Amino acid sequence: MANIVCIGAGYVGGPTMAVMAQNCPHHRIVVVDINEARIAAWQSDHLPIYEPGLDEIVRAVRGKNLVFSTEVDRHIAEADIIFVSVNTPTKMFGQGAGRAADLQHWEKTARQIVRNATTPKIVVEKSTLPVRTAEAMEHILNSNDKGLYFDVVSNPEFLAEGTAIRDMQAPDRVLVGAHTTPSGRKALEAVVEIYANWVPRERIITTNLWSSELSKLTANAFLAQRISSINAISALCEQTEADVTEVAHAIGMDSRIGPKFLRASVGFGGSCFQKDILNLVYLCEYYGLPEVAHYWEQVVRMNEYQEARFVSNMLSAMFNTVAGKRIALLGAAFKAHTSDTRESPALAVCRALLDERAAVVLSDPHALDNARADLGDQAAQVIFEPDPYAAADGAYAIAVLTEWPQFASLDYEAIFRSMVKPAFIFDGRDILDHRRLFDIGFNVYAIGKPPLVHFNSSTPRPS
Numbered sequence: 355m356a357n358i359v360c361i362g363a364g365y366v367g368g369p370t371m372a373v374m375a376q377n378c379p380h381h382r383i384v385v386v387d388i389n390e391a392r393i394a395a396w397q398s399d400h401l402p403i404y405e406p407g408l409d410e411i412v413r414a415v416r417g418k419n420l421v422f423s424t425e426v427d428r429h430i431a432e433a434d435i436i437f438v439s440v441n442t443p444t445k446m447f448g449q450g451a452g453r454a455a456d457l458q459h460w461e462k463t464a465r466q467i468v469r470n471a472t473t474p475k476i477v478v479e480k481s482t483l484p485v486r487t488a489e490a491m492e493h494i495l496n497s498n499d500k501g502l503y504f505d506v507v508s509n510p511e512f513l514a515e516g517t518a519i520r521d522m523q524a525p526d527r528v529l530v531g532a533h534t535t536p537s538g539r540k541a542l543e544a545v546v547e548i549y550a551n552w553v554p555r556e557r558i559i560t561t562n563l564w565s566s567e568l569s570k571l572t573a574n575a576f577l578a579q580r581i582s583s584i585n586a587i588s589a590l591c592e593q594t595e596a597d598v599t600e601v602a603h604a605i606g607m608d609s610r611i612g613p614k615f616l617r618a619s620v621g622f623g624g625s626c627f628q629k630d631i632l633n634l635v636y637l638c639e640y641y642g643l644p645e646v647a648h649y650w651e652q653v654v655r656m657n658e659y660q661e662a663r664f665v666s667n668m669l670s671a672m673f674n675t676v677a678g679k680r681i682a683l684l685g686a687a688f689k690a691h692t693s694d695t696r697e698s699p700a701l702a703v704c705r706a707l708l709d710e711r712a713a714v715v716l717s718d719p720h721a722l723d724n725a726r727a728d729l730g731d732q733a734a735q736v737i738f739e740p741d742p743y744a745a746a747d748g749a750y751a752i753a754v755l756t757e758w759p760q761f762a763s764l765d766y767e768a769i770f771r772s773m774v775k776p777a778f779i780f781d782g783r784d785i786l787d788h789r790r791l792f793d794i795g796f797n798v799y800a801i802g803k804p805p806l807v808h809f810n811s812s813t814p815r816p817s
């Protein structure tokens with residue numbers, strides 16, 4: 355049996371350790387966090403995050419071999435293996451502001467480990483970190499005067515929110531990186547052994563430390579790049595009467611391209627894509643590679659353009675003014691099946707419409723509390739309405755901003771009847787039946803598709 359501790363009970367720490375506990379009944383796993391409210395929620399019937407399948411697993415293992423605690427120091431002292439999954443947001447101050455990763459939480463954790471350890475430990479980087487962070491961590495951890503040696507292993511997490519449990523139960527791959535020294539190899543094997551309890555060995559890949567750290571940033575950069583690429587094409591589709599769904603299908607059937615991650619949208623969101631690419635950009639600049647930095651930065655700039663373009667299209671379609679108009683935004687989460695609103699394009703659209711003095715009503719099945727918190731002072735100007743029918747009642751326009759499946763099967767005839775005419779619908783996720791909506795009477799604007807409008811041809815079309 356190993357004593358495993360995970361520092362950081364967030365979107366990664368909670369679900370990953372729950373699945374690990376379920377598959378490793380012989381190990382004792384403690385998830386610790388300094389956020390008392392979060393830990394209290396993990397101990398309650400109302401978990402702090404919404405993730406399909408999570409409640410059942412937590413209910414099955416909590417109190418058996420999975421414990422949530424705020425006693426960080428005590429559990430560090432007892433641990434054999436420590437996974438660190440604290441947040442690594444974009445640094446907002448000083449050198450590298452707006453690009454570099456803010457590593458203060460990671461470093462504090464490392465120092466806390468040193469302070470409380472009385473035995474050697476394996477420290478696992480689960481957070482997403484700049485390449486070569488492990489080197490700094492080794493310096494901090496091994497500059498102790500207790501004669502203790504700490505191995506640092508990289509084990510980046512590739513789960514996506516909304517499918518976290520499935521991704522963790524049956525991952526495409528698990529990546530573990532460590533030094534090739536005897537001690538490093540032993541530490542690597544200890545981490546591999548944990549995953550081998552449920553992941554087939556051939557899916558557990560091992561690399562050197564730096565490859566492992568860099569693979570995580572690279573994976574996110576490539577995924578986001580695909581979205582920005584198809585979104586760039588969506589802008590061209592709107593000018594040329596090509597249909598982005600058809601284009602994506604046609605190119606995705608080329609097995610070299612593949613069909614996944616080609617859904618054009620109002621933009622990618624989430625806590626990681628933007629921050630990880632900006633971090634990659636910063637690293638390239640730091641290592642004297644401005645051309646490489648510039649190349650990757652365009653992925654983020656294209657995403658910003660897509661969000662801004664969506665709002666411009668709304669404005670231009672609605673006669674260049676939305677001031678005072680009720681607009682129902684369907685979706686606040688950055689993607690379906692999560693309550694997470696971090697960097698959500700829905701909130702970017704919401705803020706832009708508030709700047710235009712629209713009367714915004716925000717509707718989402720799970721994410722309204724987080725949306726309210728994220729909007730801060732601007733939340734006072736927004737109506738939060740879980741019922742999409744009530745949100746649309748009296749609205750001039752609807753915009754679908756999160757691909758919750760339930761938004762595709764609403765009774766749009768009833769919704770149309772309750773709206774101000776001419777009624778507009780903007781599909782930022784291309785999940786609706788546009789032709790049918792047009793037949794109902796809506797003026798329909800979808801990402802990467804020719805608009806379906808009831809006005810005559812002299813009416814200006816959105817650019």
Ligand code: NAD
Nearest residue numbers: 362363364365366387388389439440441442459481482511
């Ligand atoms: P999060 O903000 O949800 O959780 C991080 C937690 O760490 C917080 O609850 C915070 O209170 C805690 N924490 C910070 N400093 C601490 C300390 N000194 N001691 C104890 N607890 C501390 O973040 P997250 O979404 O879980 O992401 C964590 C890391 O995993 C990030 O590096 C992220 O890039 C990476 N990641 C995230 C996802 C995802 O889907 N969210 C997926 C893969 C990788």
Ligand code: UGA
Nearest residue numbers: 511512513514515615616617619621622623624626688689
């Ligand atoms: C992403 C990666 O998919 C994970 O592998 C990674 O572990 C994680 O980031 C991370 O490091 O945090 P996540 O952000 O949870 O996971 O969700 P994704 O499914 O990747 O979606 C990200 C955003 O892109 C969402 O806003 C989504 O709606 C959007 N998206 C996705 C599109 O607009 N089009 C697509 O085709 C796919």
